[in-house]
Amino acid sequence: MQDAAEAARAVDVMLTRAAQAGDIAALGLLLERHRAGMRAVALSILGPGADADDVMQDAALTALRRIGDVRDPGAVGAWLRMIVRNAGRSLLRGTVAAGPVEELHLPSTDGGPEQWLEQSALRDWVWEALEGLSPLLRLPLVLRHFTTGVTSYEQIARACGVPVGTVRSRLSLGRAKLAAALAATADAAHGDTERRVRASRVEARETLAAAESGHFGKLLTERWSPEVALLMGRDRVGGRDLLVRGMDNDVEVGVRQRLVHAVAGRSLAVWEMDIINPADDPEHCPPAVAWLMTLDDTGRVQDLRLAHSRPVQLLDLLPPV
Structure with a gap:
């Protein structure tokens, strides 16, 4: 049992470090490995339905943006579940999902300059993929995931002049297209x-x-x-x-x-x-x-x-x- 746990931890470490270096396939494998645990958290807070699906999609994009902040690659599963937990609770409160500062917002101070280069490369990659989306899909995604004060469905709906249901559908479609755009731009030159x-x-x-x-x-x-x-x-x-x-x-x-x-x-x-x-x-x-x-x-x-x-x-x- 202990050997299996150690082996699983070793795989998480390997995949997390690869994802931090900009490997989207590694990030996808991480999310797939921990999807069941993440979904169990979402369902325990929100129950089955569209809200749980939204939180899972939000968590995947948050993980993409902040994978460079993971300090203990062997504990990436707990980090992913924490993202889902915070997103679910924030959705119930009607606020933006904001992870714990110590887990999500502070970059590790243990790495050297190469870690900052990796994080910058990942950020540039995300923005290059965002530029490939249509303006109708790009703006809701940027507001939801990259701003601090225009993040709820209601706020995005007011800003874009569309119903809340349209915001939900554009975010869902936008995330799917963003995943495809990330794969397509993985080997392209990315802006600064x-x-x-x-x-x-x-x-x-x-x-x-x-x-x-x-x-x-x-x-x-x-x-x-x-x-x-x-x-x-x-x-x-x-x-x-x-x-x-x-x-x-x-x-x-x-x-x-x-x-x-x-x-x-x-x-x-x-x-x-x-x-x-x-x-x-x-x-x-x-x-x-x-x-x-x-x-x-x-x-x-x-x-x-x-x-x-x-x-x-x-x-x-x-x-x-």
Whole structure:
């Protein structure tokens, strides 16, 4: 019995290290080896049905994104079950699935530079595969798995302007197509995602600084597409002039934004902001907003959606004429 357990642990170690080096086949074998235990956890929390299926799919993608964070490859089964447990409990609470910090968010400090290279390569590989999906599938996946504040089905539905059921189906189809895209791009050249994210953070801070100094319109003219559109869900509600009026109005009444998180690929970028309202009007704006930006082939913003932390009416966002 002990020999069998040791042999199983040795296989887990081998597969985990291969997956951390970017081998999708190894990750698939890991998930298959531990699927029964993961599903048992999902069923114990959610019972049979679509929610348990969703959690299993979410867990697989989370494992892909965070396999580099596993500190004890021999205990990868417990790590996978913890992902499912946290995802199931978060779904019951109506919040985003967030694993324990010590298990999921902190990279190991035991490895050398090669481990960081492996994690970077894995991240670049995922983003290269995401770029191969259609925009309708890409945006829900990025919001669900790569942002911090626009992650629930309801929030994604509001941001995309579609029913919750459509979000579920697009996420399900998107995950399936992402798995195929990952296999197809395993041997391809992958872009430098970290470089894009760093550049996007700089761009966000420069954009906010320009707004506070009264130069938001100038920055948009120089850096964004001249045909930029402001969207609410799927509907176009304005363009550059409305964006400038809205930002200038917010700055004038004392509203400020602070960047807290950014993700970026070739075709989209997301800036998540905390909103600081003026002391005399603390409810002027919701406490947070995400800028969801589609980029053209040159990297210029061609459309923008604003996803607020609570539902807002269109008239609340429009500045006075």
